[in-house]
Every structure is written in structure tokens, then in C-alpha cells.
Amino acid sequence: MPGLPDLPGVSYVMPVLNEEAYLEPAVRTILAQDYAGEKEIVLALGPSRDRSDEIAARLAEEDPRVRLVGNPARDIPAGLNAAISASRHPVIVRVDAHSELTPDYTRLGVAALRRTGAANVGGIMRAAGRGAVQRAIARGYNSPYGLGGGAYHGDGVAGLAESAYLGIFRREAIAAVGGYDPGILRGEDWELNLRIRRSGREVWFEPALGVTYWPRASLADLARQFFATGTWRAVLVRRYRGANPWRFFVPGALVLGLATSAVGLALLLTGVLPWASAWPLLLAPAAAYLLGVGFAVIRIPEQRGVGDRLLTAAALVTMHLSWGAGFLRGIVFGGGRVVDRSRI
Structure with missing residues (x-):
């Protein structure tokens, strides 16, 4: 792929739905990135029933780098596509309201994009919890006995990967394969990365990149999430x-x-x-x-x-x-x- 400049502009895209407990810390970690290039955050707001929209509006008023778009369809792929369409920089960083980036995440990720020539770079997901149940769920996420398989759930070696957690993308790679498939309601990251790889581009795992992920806080919510995930993996x-x-x-x-x-x-x-x-x-x-x-x-x-x-x-x-x-x-x-x- 064509080379990137030293400090390409970065657009962070985040779907938001009922995230009042997690949205502001997630956005704050993005704004605190130690990356010297130009940055913007595009939040795709679904029809939340909590204070998510109010929090997002306040964050956008406080910092012009935070922008808002609507996602009436509520689904994650539709929200990501809407946010990407509204963004303007050559590097797209997919973020989640339940995730918090380490301060060096963008700087190291862009450096890996430039060094490897990959279309997408992802790092390690470190699940964390605040209460006893959420900590137990996080232990399951972090263990091969829980989720297993994907390199981004462990401490693998840098190299070519099947998929990436979240992801730091070259915009032209997403555009070339048509963006996220709005018909895939779960597993959309794996499916997009499959199409990227089939287009002749590469996905790279970079273990130096770290993301804290806050999983569901109850077993009932975990069951709902995983039932949906399993259903769409079958699709x-x-x-x-x-x-x-x-x-x-x-x-x-x-x-x-x-x-x-x-x-x-x-x-x-x-x-x-x-x-x-x-x-x-x-x-x-x-x-x-x-x-x-x-x-x-x-x-x-x-x-x-x-x-x-x-x-x-x-x-x-x-x-x-x-x-x-x-x-x-x-x-x-x-x-x-x-x-x-x-x-x-």
C-alpha cells in the first residue's frame, strides 16, 4: 500500500448505545493520546435510553475534536459506517465505549502501520472488572479457557493475523472492500478483516498495543451477549x-x-x-x-x-x-x- 506521512491525521470512530457508565472515560483516554498528529472523534449515537446522548453532547461542546452523528439503526456496523463516512483523516481507529486505550496506543499503532505496510493493525485486549462478578468475567476473557484462539486475547508474537481487536485501519483499505457489512450484527470485525485479507492486504498483530476492555457486569448480560455472538458466528x-x-x-x-x-x-x-x-x-x-x-x-x-x-x-x-x-x-x-x- 502507498506510504503514510510521518504524522497522518487520525479519526476515531465509536458506536454508542446505552453507555453512560463508560462513554466519558473512553473518550477521555482518546483525547489523552500522546500522538502529535491531528485527531478527531466521531461518535455514532444510537437510540439510547440512558444519559449517553447528553454525555456525548457535553463532550462535543467541550472539545471541537468530538463530533456526533446519528445511528438510528442502532446496530454496530451501521454506526461504524456512519462514523467513517463523517470522518476525514487517512487513518481510522475503531474504538469501543467499553474500552480505554493506553496513552501510546495511537502513536505505536500508526508507527506499526507505516513500518509493516499493513491495512489494519490491532493489539491486545485486557479485560478488567470493578466488582466480583465483572472481575470473574474478565478472567474468562483473558484466559484461553474462556475465549481462546485469537492472538489479541493473549501475549502473542507480532506478525500477520487473522483478525484484530478494534483496529487501526488505512482508510483506503476499508473503502476498497465496502466498509462494514450492515447485515452482520455480531462478528463484524472478523468479517471485515476477512474481506481485507482476501483483497490482498494484510492484517497485523502488534502486542505492544494495549486496550483495557470492561466486559458485562452480570452473568445474565454476559449470556445475552454471547448468545448473540454465537448466533452470528454461525452466520x-x-x-x-x-x-x-x-x-x-x-x-x-x-x-x-x-x-x-x-x-x-x-x-x-x-x-x-x-x-x-x-x-x-x-x-x-x-x-x-x-x-x-x-x-x-x-x-x-x-x-x-x-x-x-x-x-x-x-x-x-x-x-x-x-x-x-x-x-x-x-x-x-x-x-x-x-x-x-x-x-x-
């Missing part, structure tokens, strides 16, 4: 088939295995199947999963006492089963209008 499997990594299929297979164990246990307890036979082998998936969760809880760091370990186990099980159930729903029925309702 991506249906659309792109062999381009999907094998890990997308694991939670769905887990749910099927546990369902088999549940049916087997019911038939054994009711006497339909005899215990003195090979039929108790139907319980093997559930037994293996319980052992796996126990092993993961022992290995995951930053836990204090039995209460933390029980919450970590609950967070892992919620992640796995919600994602897997959503995936099976999406494989059979498609995405429909399944959306993440945890922020409504």
Missing part, C-alpha cells in the same frame, strides 16, 4: 464455510455433547436404560466438561478464595453454553434479528 460459518477457524465449532459441539449426557441421565434415572450396560458412557461428555472447567479454574490466575473460583467457573460455563447455544441456533435458522440485548 459467518454458513457464508464463508472453510474460511472459519475450527474453534468456532467447539462450543456448539459442547452443547450437543451436554444435551446427549442430559438425555442419557434422564433415561438412566427413569430405568429406560440399564445402568449395568454401556449406556452410562452417554454421561462422558458432561463428566469431561466438568473436569475441564475444574482444571481451568485451578489454572486461571488472580483468584482469591473459593468465592472467586466459583464465580470464575460460572463465567466460563455461561460463556461456553451461551455461545454454543447461539451457534446452533444460527446454524439452523440463521441470524434473523438476533441482537445483543445486554446493553438495552
Whole structure:
């Protein structure tokens, strides 16, 4: 790709929906970036039911670098496209209201874009929590036993990547593939990066980039979020088939295995199947999963006492089963209008 100037202007784009608890700190970390180039922030405001619009208006009044656009469709891809269309700089930084950038994020990211010639650069997502439940959920995010797979959930080595968390993009790369697909309501980052890679451009993982992510603060909200995520991952499997990594299929297979164990246990307890036979082998998936969760809880760091370990186990099980159930729903029925309702 053509070279970038030393200090290209940067446009930060952020979809906003019911984010009154997180929006202002997220914007403040952007305004505090130690990057010397020109900057702007474009907030795409969905139909929030809290004080998000009021907070956004105040931030825009205080600093002319903060600009507002509407996102009546409420969905993340539509909001990102609206914000990108309203922005003007050659570098697009996709940010999230639940995320806070380290002060050097933009400077290091732009340097990586210039050094590698990549179309998109992403770093590491560090989940954090304030209460006991949110901290347990964050531990799940930060562990390969929770989400697993993506380099941006760990401390991988810099290099070419399948996708990127958030992302620092060359504007022309986004334009060349038509922007975010408004029909993909979750997993939009992976899908966009797939099209970027298929266009002959590169996605780069840069572990020096750090982002703090504040996950959902309750298990119920986590379940809603992950069910929607699993559903739309299945849509991506249906659309792109062999381009999907094998890990997308694991939670769905887990749910099927546990369902088999549940049916087997019911038939054994009711006497339909005899215990003195090979039929108790139907319980093997559930037994293996319980052992796996126990092993993961022992290995995951930053836990204090039995209460933390029980919450970590609950967070892992919620992640796995919600994602897997959503995936099976999406494989059979498609995405429909399944959306993440945890922020409504």
C-alpha cells in the first residue's frame, strides 16, 4: 500500500448505545493520546435510553475534536459506517465505549502501520472488572479457557493475523472492500478483516498495543451477549464455510455433547436404560466438561478464595453454553434479528 506521512491525521470512530457508565472515560483516554498528529472523534449515537446522548453532547461542546452523528439503526456496523463516512483523516481507529486505550496506543499503532505496510493493525485486549462478578468475567476473557484462539486475547508474537481487536485501519483499505457489512450484527470485525485479507492486504498483530476492555457486569448480560455472538458466528460459518477457524465449532459441539449426557441421565434415572450396560458412557461428555472447567479454574490466575473460583467457573460455563447455544441456533435458522440485548 502507498506510504503514510510521518504524522497522518487520525479519526476515531465509536458506536454508542446505552453507555453512560463508560462513554466519558473512553473518550477521555482518546483525547489523552500522546500522538502529535491531528485527531478527531466521531461518535455514532444510537437510540439510547440512558444519559449517553447528553454525555456525548457535553463532550462535543467541550472539545471541537468530538463530533456526533446519528445511528438510528442502532446496530454496530451501521454506526461504524456512519462514523467513517463523517470522518476525514487517512487513518481510522475503531474504538469501543467499553474500552480505554493506553496513552501510546495511537502513536505505536500508526508507527506499526507505516513500518509493516499493513491495512489494519490491532493489539491486545485486557479485560478488567470493578466488582466480583465483572472481575470473574474478565478472567474468562483473558484466559484461553474462556475465549481462546485469537492472538489479541493473549501475549502473542507480532506478525500477520487473522483478525484484530478494534483496529487501526488505512482508510483506503476499508473503502476498497465496502466498509462494514450492515447485515452482520455480531462478528463484524472478523468479517471485515476477512474481506481485507482476501483483497490482498494484510492484517497485523502488534502486542505492544494495549486496550483495557470492561466486559458485562452480570452473568445474565454476559449470556445475552454471547448468545448473540454465537448466533452470528454461525452466520459467518454458513457464508464463508472453510474460511472459519475450527474453534468456532467447539462450543456448539459442547452443547450437543451436554444435551446427549442430559438425555442419557434422564433415561438412566427413569430405568429406560440399564445402568449395568454401556449406556452410562452417554454421561462422558458432561463428566469431561466438568473436569475441564475444574482444571481451568485451578489454572486461571488472580483468584482469591473459593468465592472467586466459583464465580470464575460460572463465567466460563455461561460463556461456553451461551455461545454454543447461539451457534446452533444460527446454524439452523440463521441470524434473523438476533441482537445483543445486554446493553438495552
